[in-house]
Amino acid sequence: RNNKLYCTDAKGSIVLRKAILNMLNMEIGLSAELDNICILRGSQMGLFLAARLLIEENDSIVVEQLSSPIVRETFKNCGANLLYVAHNESGILLESLEKLCINHPVRAIYVTPHHQMPTGAVMSIDNRKGLLKLAQRYNFVIIEDGSGSEFSYTKDNLRPLIQLDKSGRVIYISSFSKILASGFRVGYMVAPTTVIKHCASDITLIDRQGNALLEHAVAELLESGEIKRHITKSIKIYQARKTHLTHLIESELAEFCTLSSSNSGLGLWIDLAPHIQTDLILKDAEKQKLKLYYINQYSEHCQVSGLRLGFAHLNLDEITLAVEYLKNTFMYQSAIVLRA
Ligand SMILES: Cc1ncc(COP(=O)(O)O)c(C=O)c1O
Structure with missing residues (x-):
């Protein structure tokens, strides 16, 4: 009815993109446009698309010393040379990261600031700001995985890097896997329009468009306040x-x-x-x-x-x-x- 299930935009259905932007605006004060967001089948797809877009053979990508195996594998699969940075209970050791940047042209870093995977450390606000400064100084991209960031047990849930960033260097990916269930293959990427455009082209090659039925259902759950x-x-x-x-x-x-x-x-x-x-x-x-x-x-x-x-x-x-x-x-x- 009303052609609701006829989705032609590889970025995903407009209702869901609008509903997610609205949610991000309310929850983390992020203001972004419809062209800054595309719908994914989970954050893993976003990670793969970002890796494919950013990495050329042997480009250096930084991950934390302890990190998810699937994340490392995704970068390697796209030809990355992985570098490892030490981290503690406040976040990344910025001096160590700077040393890596001096010795290698770092293309990007992958982080989960709300809950380091696997240790659970929350990146402090100073660490977040320091990381953004280094990204600007050494011209690298930050891939921020916000999956599960909703589950904070204190009042002062820190603002994500995408919200603090002023220079368009953050690619934010997240999903509903931890909120609803990992069987709901719905995620999203928020990034500069050029990044979203490239990812949408790749999405067209993977499956033309998203899952309109599921996207409309999740949009309704968001809009009704159920989520x-x-x-x-x-x-x-x-x-x-x-x-x-x-x-x-x-x-x-x-x-x-x-x-x-x-x-x-x-x-x-x-x-x-x-x-x-x-x-x-x-x-x-x-x-x-x-x-x-x-x-x-x-x-x-x-x-x-x-x-x-x-x-x-x-x-x-x-x-x-x-x-x-x-x-x-x-x-x-x-x-x-x-x-x-
Ligand atoms: C760090 C991290 N990011 C993302 C996800 C979720 O991936 P997806 O959204 O593709 O289900 C997981 C799954 O457990 C995870 O551990």
Whole structure:
């Protein structure tokens, strides 16, 4: 009816682009035009399109020392030479990044400022401003992944880089995967018009246009306020799960690990004590009925001595059980160390 499902614009349906811009304006004070946004099938697609647009063979792209394996693979697939920058609880070590920029012509950096993936560190406002200054000084692009940035447990949710940026160097990608479900393949990119134009051309080659039916449905959920209400409700539930997991880590696992503080996101990071060997944990955990993912995949060039514990998909009882299994795993390893 009214040709609503006849979408000819590779940038995606106008109703959804308008609804998302409206949401970004209300939530983070971002004012952008319709030509600054295109609809994607999730942030991963945006990452791939940005990588394809930016990277020529052997261009240097910076990622954090600990980072998502799929992100690194996407850049490598497009021919990037990956460089790694150290990071701490406030964000990226800017001096280290500057050194990289002096030694290599850095094309872009990928970051998740609201919740470092995987440690959960929130990039401080000074770190954000410092990163933007370096981007201007050394002429590189910032790919900001805002997926899940809605889940902040403090009042002072910091403004994203795209909102602070004055020089058009930030490509912001996000999606509804963490708000609704990853099966809703709807995401978006906000960027300068030239970037959006290029991405729209690539989208035409991939699938001509987006999924008009789904896009209209998500637009309706946004416009009716349903998504906003759902986020508010989810944050309360996730906050309770996070608090529960925090208490259990502190009371049950203190001798095996230390918890990194985080005020956002859907997971907590623990640094493991030296006697816990990450490379043995997977097998030991399986013996304790615990399935762990991604260990050691967060870094290719250094041993990772920590774990990311996702809590959003577990209720309080399940979290208690998971911590019990994890404790058994750690105790099993400790017993082996004592016997050795
Ligand atoms: C850092 C990060 N960005 C984005 C996503 C979501 O990707 P998509 O929007 O393609 O589902 C995930 C998924 O867990 C993620 O960990």
